[in-house]
Structure formats: C-alpha cells, structure tokens
Amino acid sequence: MLAQLSSTLGSLQLPLRISLAGGGSFDLGPDPRVTLEIQDPTLLQELTSPTLDKLGEAFIQQRLNIRGAIMDVIAVADRLSKSLLGDAPENAPQRSAHDKQTDADAIAYHYDLSNDFYALWLDPEMVYSCGYFHAPTDSLAKAQIQKLDHLCRKLRLKPGERLLDVGCGWGGLARHAAREYGVSVYGITLSKAQLQLGRERVQAQGLHGQVQLELQDYRDLKGQGQFDKVVSVGMFEHVGHANLNRYFAILHDQVKPGGLVMNHGITAKHTDGRQVGRGAGQFIGRYVFPHGELPHLAMAVSSMSDQGLEVVDVESLRLHYARTLEHWSANLEAQLERASQYVDDRALRIWRLYLAGCAYGFARNWMNIHQILAVKPLKNGQHHLPWTRADLYR
Numbered sequence: 001m002l003a004q005l006s007s008t009l010g011s012l013q014l015p016l017r018i019s020l021a022g023g024g025s026f027d028l029g030p031d032p033r034v035t036l037e038i039q040d041p042t043l044l045q046e047l048t049s050p051t052l053d054k055l056g057e058a059f060i061q062q063r064l065n066i067r068g069a070i071m072d073v074i075a076v077a078d079r080l081s082k083s084l085l086g087d088a089p090e091n092a093p094q095r096s097a098h099d100k101q102t103d104a105d106a107i108a109y110h111y112d113l114s115n116d117f118y119a120l121w122l123d124p125e126m127v128y129s130c131g132y133f134h135a136p137t138d139s140l141a142k143a144q145i146q147k148l149d150h151l152c153r154k155l156r157l158k159p160g161e162r163l164l165d166v167g168c169g170w171g172g173l174a175r176h177a178a179r180e181y182g183v184s185v186y187g188i189t190l191s192k193a194q195l196q197l198g199r200e201r202v203q204a205q206g207l208h209g210q211v212q213l214e215l216q217d218y219r220d221l222k223g224q225g226q227f228d229k230v231v232s233v234g235m236f237e238h239v240g241h242a243n244l245n246r247y248f249a250i251l252h253d254q255v256k257p258g259g260l261v262m263n264h265g266i267t268a269k270h271t272d273g274r275q276v277g278r279g280a281g282q283f284i285g286r287y288v289f290p291h292g293e294l295p296h297l298a299m300a301v302s303s304m305s306d307q308g309l310e311v312v313d314v315e316s317l318r319l320h321y322a323r324t325l326e327h328w329s330a331n332l333e334a335q336l337e338r339a340s341q342y343v344d345d346r347a348l349r350i351w352r353l354y355l356a357g358c359a360y361g362f363a364r365n366w367m368n369i370h371q372i373l374a375v376k377p378l379k380n381g382q383h384h385l386p387w388t389r390a391d392l393y394r
C-alpha cells in the first residue's frame with residue numbers, strides 16, 4: 001500500500017514525509033518540513049482522498065501523529081488535499097435547531113473546557129475574539145486593548161450610560177468599558193466557568209458597583225429599552241440562521257431609541273453560508289463549535305434591517321483575526337506540556353488544529369469577520385451620531 005501511495009502522491013512535490021509506525025517512509029518532495037506518522041495502516045487508503053476533516057479526525061483519534069511546526073502542517077495538509085481533491089464547492093450546510101438546551105450544551109463543551117487552559121494562550125484580559133492591530137507587529141495584549149477601545153469608541157460610550165454585553169466571555173470588555181469609559185455594564189454568558197472567573201476579576205478590580213455578570217441566555221433578556229448601548233462580540237456565530245431574526249429583534253428591543261448596537265462576529269464567505277476548506281468547516285462544527293453557524297454579512301445586515309436596526313457602519317477585520325489566531329496558536333504551541341495538565345490529549349489535539357487552521361483560513365478568505373454598527377432610530381427617524389467618523393481616530 002505504501003508503494004502504491006508513493007506512486008500516486010509522489011508527483012505532488014510537497015515538503016511532506018509519510019512514515020508508517022511499523023517502519024517505512026517516503027517523501028513527497030525535497031526537504032520535507034512536515035511528517036505524517038501513520039499509526040493505523042488502514043489510514044493509508046484514506047490518504048488518496050484526504051479531506052481536511054478526515055485528516056483532522058485521524059489526528060485526534062491518534063491514528064495519525066504529526067511532526068513539524070503546526071502552521072506548516074496545516075499548509076501542507078491543505079496543499080495535499082487541494083492537489084488530490086481540487087477546489088469543488090461544498091454543499092450548503094445543514095442548519096441546526098438551536099433550542100436553549102442544545103445551545104447551553106454546545107457552549108459548555110467549548111467554553112467550560114478549562115479556564116487555566118484558555119489563560120495559557122489568550123491575552124491577560126482573556127479576550128476571546130479578534131484583536132485590532134494598529135501595526136502587524138503589535139503584541140496580542142496591545143491588539144486586544146486596542147480592539148476594546150475600538151468597540152467602545154464606535155459605541156460612543158459616555159460616563160453614566162448602561163451597556164448590555166451579550167456573550168461577555170470572561171468579562172474583559174465589560175471591565176474595560178466600566179473602568180475606562182465610566183459606564184455600567186450588564187454582561188451575560190452561558191458558560192459557568194467564564195462567569196466564575198469573570199466575577200472574580202470584577203471583584204478583584206473593585207468594579208462590582210458597575211459591572212454585573214450573569215449566566216443567562218440572550219432569549220431570556222427581559223424588558224424594553226433598558227440600555228443606552230448594546231454590544232455582542234464573537235457570540236452571534238452561536239445563534240444559528242433560524243434564530244437570527246429573533247436574536248436581532250431582542251438586541252433591538254433592549255436598546256433605547258437613538259441607541260447603538262454593535263455586532264462583531266465571524267461571517268461566511270458565500271452568501272448562502274456554505275463552507276469552504278475541503279471539510280475544514282465540518283471539522284470545526286463536529287469538534288470545536290458544535291451547532292456553530294456563520295451567516296454571510298448580507299444576511300446579517302438584512303436581518304438587522306428587518307428588525308428595525310439601521311446599519312450605519314461596517315468594517316471587516318479579516319486579517320486582524322488571522323493575526324490574532326497566529327498569536328493564540330503560537331502561544332499554545334509554546335506551552336503544550338503545561339496545556340496537557342489542563343486538558344486531555346484529545347482536546348489538546350482539537351484545539352491545536354482549530355487555532356492554526358483558523359489562522360490559515362482567515363488569511364485565505366475562507367471566512368470573514370465584520371463589526372456591524374447599527375442605530376435604533378428615534379421615533380422621528382433621526383439619530384445623533386457624529387457627521388463623520390473622525391472622532392474614532394482622535
């Protein structure tokens with residue numbers, strides 16, 4: 001089988017070595033930077049049609065080990081996959097039902113993994129979304145603070161205002177907005193682990209009079225027009241296409257007339273939301289973000305508009321997310337031994353592939369990320385936004 005595979009793959013000229021655990025190896029090109037060590041010989045047959053989800057799955061099942069820098073592994077695996085499978089478009093994905101219990105389970109699976117594990121590779125504020133790099137050499141910590149400021153400035157936060165943070169994570173934005181902009185913040189998450197650490201940090205920083213974090217589903221938010229501003233960062237990827245109108249209707253209801261809503265989230269490349277990446281999206285859906293769904297920007301804007309939110313500003317941060325994920329991946333790769341004290345081997349393999357793979361995917365336009373700012377117009381149709389964006393950059 002190895003000889004047969006060698007003749008099928010030998011012409012690809014990839015910097016890849018394939019070796020069998022029992023002995024034997026062949027190189028697909030000169031100077032192999034990456035080695036795939038086949039632990040299970042039945043995998044050899046599957047290598048003739050190597051989708052990225054199949055390769056990823058073999059890795060997490062320990063049927064395959066990898067040697068080489070993780071970013072090289074992803075790049076070589078993609079070239080292998082592309083050479084043999086081409087770039088045929090994927091089918092439109094199946095949509096999930098998204099009731100409260102499924103969503104709570106999906107969030108617990110990802111975010112309750114281990115606070116210590118996340119703290120190893122996120123920035124000190126534990127912001128788990130795309131940073132904002134003024135220069136590509138900015139550190140991750142700097143880029144995350146710049147991102148928090150970018151959001152707060154776009155929201156034109158003023159002292160004394162009330163901000164709702166939907167999907168607040170470990171509370172980094174809530175604390176920053178309270179401390180630096182003098183607002184009071186109500187943040188919600190579905191993750192118990194996030195809530196616990198987020199609350200501890202609020203207490204430790206003496207912000208408990210200003211910041212309230214709760215375990216709450218966005219569908220359980222009560223009342224109307226209680227907040228001057230609403231922000232949602234890296235959360236609407238969990239909402240699902242079927243619930244998008246309901247989600248934006250809730251954000252609309254929560255904000256006062258004249259108030260601003262910022263939705264910052266990952267968006268699909270194609271307008272019908274079909275995935276790209278020869279199985280990479282399926283891998284993420286199965287092992288990283290169960291029930292995650294990416295709407296296209298057009299779908300998000302259309303849904304916001306239908307719910308009475310007037311879109312006033314849109315910014316793509318795609319390359320910023322590629323850079324952010326490069327930092328996260330490099331931080332994790334540098335501490336694999338410590339990471340293995342916090343999560344099991346399977347989770348560690350999944351998260352290694354996910355971080356490096358998403359860095360690769362954002363850099364190649366497999367998906368995008370947009371900050372969409374909207375206003376809920378006053379009854380007379382007016383709003384009080386500045387005439388230009390100049391105030392954002394002063």
Ligand SMILES: C[S@@+](CC[C@H](N)C(=O)[O-])C[C@H]1O[C@@H](n2cnc3c(N)ncnc32)[C@H](O)[C@@H]1O
Pocket residue numbers: 103107111126127128129166167168169170172188189190191194216217218219232233234235238239
């Ligand atoms: C990628 S994290 C982003 C966290 C934070 N906004 C940040 O930028 O660091 C997504 C967040 O959305 C929250 N979330 C997802 N679905 C939710 C739901 N149905 N209701 C409330 N929060 C939800 C998760 O609990 C998590 O805190």
